[in-house]
Amino acid sequence: MTVSAPVDRPRRKRRPWSLQTRLMVTITGIVALILVGIAVAISASLGQILQVNLDAKLQQTASLTVQTYQRMQAPFGSGATVTAADTLAQVRQQGTLFIVRPFNGAASGAVVESDGTVTELSDDQIDEVLGQLTRAGFDSIDIHGLGEYRVFAAQLQGSGVVVGLPLSEVQSTIAQIVAAILIVTAAGLLLVAAAIVLIVRRGLRPLRAVADTATRVASLPLSEGAVSIEERVPAGEADERTEIGRVGHALNTLLDHIDSSLDARQRNEERMRRFVADASHELRTPLASIRGYSELSLRAIRQAETSGGSVRMTVDTAGQSLERIQAQSLRMTTLVEDLLLLARLDEGQELVYGSVDLTRLAIEAVSDARPAGPDHEWVLEVGEEPVVIAGDAGRLHQVAANLLANARTHTPEGTTVTVSVGRDGHDAVLRVHDDGPGVDPAVKDELFERFSRADRSRARKTGGTGLGLSIAKAIVDAHGGTISVASVPGDTTFEVRLPARPADPPA
Template sequence: MRSTRGRLLVVVTGLLLSALVLLGATSVVILRESLVTQVESTAYLSNESVRSRVETTLDEDGGLPPFDDLSIVIPPDGFFFVLEGRTPRLTAFFTRDYDFRRLSRAEIAELRDQPFVLDGTRTVTLGVHGNYLVTASTVEGPEGTRYTVVTGVGLTDTDDIITIYVLWTTLVGLVVAALAALFGYRLVSRELDPLEHVAQIAQQVAATPMSSGAVAPQGRAPRDPRLRGSEADRVALALNLLLDHVESSFNARHRAEESMRRFIAEASHELRNPLASIRGYADFYAQPGADPDEMANALGRVGSEAKRMSALVDDLLLLARLDADPRMRHEPVDLTQLVLETVSDTRFAFPEHGWRMALPDEEVMTTGDEDAIRQILLNLVGNAGHHTPGGTSVRVSLRQDEGEIVLAVEDEGPGIPAEAIPTLFDRFTQAGGDAGVTRKSTVGLGLAIVRALADASGYSVSVESDSSGTRFAVTIPRLPPAEGPSPDPAG
């Protein structure tokens, strides 16, 4: 039997049967000893009564007592006889129905041939009548005559009681064993069902291809509330946690692979345009007899495209560095001064916009990576400048509460389409907008860098947008994260 359920059932039932057999055998031995002791007492009492009457009669009359005097002291299913030497003088056999008769010569001979134990007991067999417990004693008569008094009490009732007891004990034991096997099977099945489910789930998972692609949600091992805390329940819980971890890990791997493929494809696409421009202008420059002004313009365009490509590569390297090692520096940063400098520089970069600031009266200080925070703010204000029409009002605000600092950039532009919000911080994402919006030199990495730097610094970034404008907010905790060395993220 290979199943755990079957082996446990056999072991439990076998142990129970062994215990019942041992208990039954012990009880049979004890019961038999008790019943035999009672029969032994009756045999001794009967022998003593007969011997006493024989002794009294011999002393008084010189002869043996009459049969009637002796018959009243012998129990049913018993016998006695008195031997003078080896010659029987008085004999009687009493049936279980209280009838009596004299022992036959054959019966006397059979009994006489079996040695007796004086003042002790011995079990003898008397033909078809069964077993008897026999005891003997001696009496001295006149002139030195020696008489032997032999009495026997039947063991038939005792044997019948033992037989009935054994039968009932066996029957009850078998019933108890059957009930124990039935309830044991149900109990063992209930305890092992979670393991059966675990095996089934494990087989399903083993048959699921996981070499590539996303992993479809797998089944989970059910947990019986009645078995909470048991070994089987802990195995089921461990399997479910393992499956959760495996699914999340494989799906994260799939997302990373998809993101990498998309990243490579989009990066290749973005790099292809400036490379094509550079190649075209280089080919034009190599043509003989070209106009000097046009050649100068071509060289300028080559430099411009090279600068654009260099900026793109720098952004890609920054994102790759943050993916590999997101640790940041932790140093005192004056956010008020940082906002003043950034907005001042932005006014020259986007002079057609209206730039405003809302700063508290006191300095706002935090602990973090100044270059990372500056890059976040530059990208947010640059995003507002690039993606809103000229003349749009942009407001940069700084607010500190008891537990956090909020750095916000709000514009009054046309807003961001609602369908673009969920993927706004993904790499190479460019949300659609008003036709008058300028998007020169943008490839959709600015907000992705904002999210990556914020995550690495322990900040949160949120966006709200409608037709009246867009608001980006960076929430900086007042308590900085644990310090740790890191390379310069802008580096």
């Protein structure tokens, strides 16, 4: 006989309660406990008050019954016997219980029924009552066939008496009050629960809107490509005056930042692709030239070897090819050095700080530009006091040289180029102005981008590699400054702003 081992079935995890359910259950439970506590307290207080009133009524009834018993006993003398039924026949108060036990006689007891008739108690009932009494005064007992009674026991001369009133009226009143309280409590709980549901649902509606918005955003493909996050928490659910509304507002702000970051990422990717394409194009041209001239030189040498051609012609051809190869190598070296400079500037390297006289730097840059552009008119505007800043003199000279070379290259002969240096608040300002045709509006926004040039043909005569202004911007940014351009036909100004050192105090 084979006994199979019991299979342990995985327990299903209970589904967690939502925040709304927990709030409603918690608040409703607390309110229910409060209402039930109030109901219990009211019932206990009313019960105690009714019992005090019953005790007062019982005391009055006991006083009346005992007085009647004593008055009826007196005419008969000490040997006469007055029973409880005889006494109650005179009192006739509904529900009154009376038991008398003379010291020299048998105990008797009777009760007044609801219709006013007097019924004598049996011996067993009398013994049951007397057996439950343990002390004089007020007490509560249960009598078989009659129910619960509130009794008062006392000792008289020659006998003991017990007077009681039924507790049924008090219990009935308490039951009615408790039932009324329970009904009112239940109705109140229903109303409170409905109000709590409405309030909690309304209060958590902004949070649900936040969760729904976050869920929709999470389902968007954000890993690649042009991404625009249009999802936002509705303005009505993002009120900063409420706690949950601040969460919605914070999510909207976060989504704005993410959206702008994704746009910046896409622009950077596009710029990087364009940069790689431009760099490849710029490097392909000299490499193709080097390869072509190398093949031309080899071909000339091989022809001379096979056909016995002129050695002089072969040497001349090889020399020209080597000169072109050298020129293209120098061009490619310059391009690679510029790219390396940009990469190091992006990493915060390549700067050696020192004291730089921006006025002297402008004078030297203009002096270097005049021989290169003799057909332009060069004007220098500087003050008597030098403008001193903290920076890298070599790199800042490169900025000025690039701006002057840009003005010389992209303006016709006879153009006036004005270089000025001055202070503007806490900034040192270098301006290069020309009255040439201006910057093409189509390329103005991307003028400082890498490989950005006004001449799309990439001709060597009208422009370089397109890295001059991007290098100038990188150097200025590394110094904590700004570079900008304002251009209309006949009025173009490149402005460089750099943090200036405070002027020296007068001696």
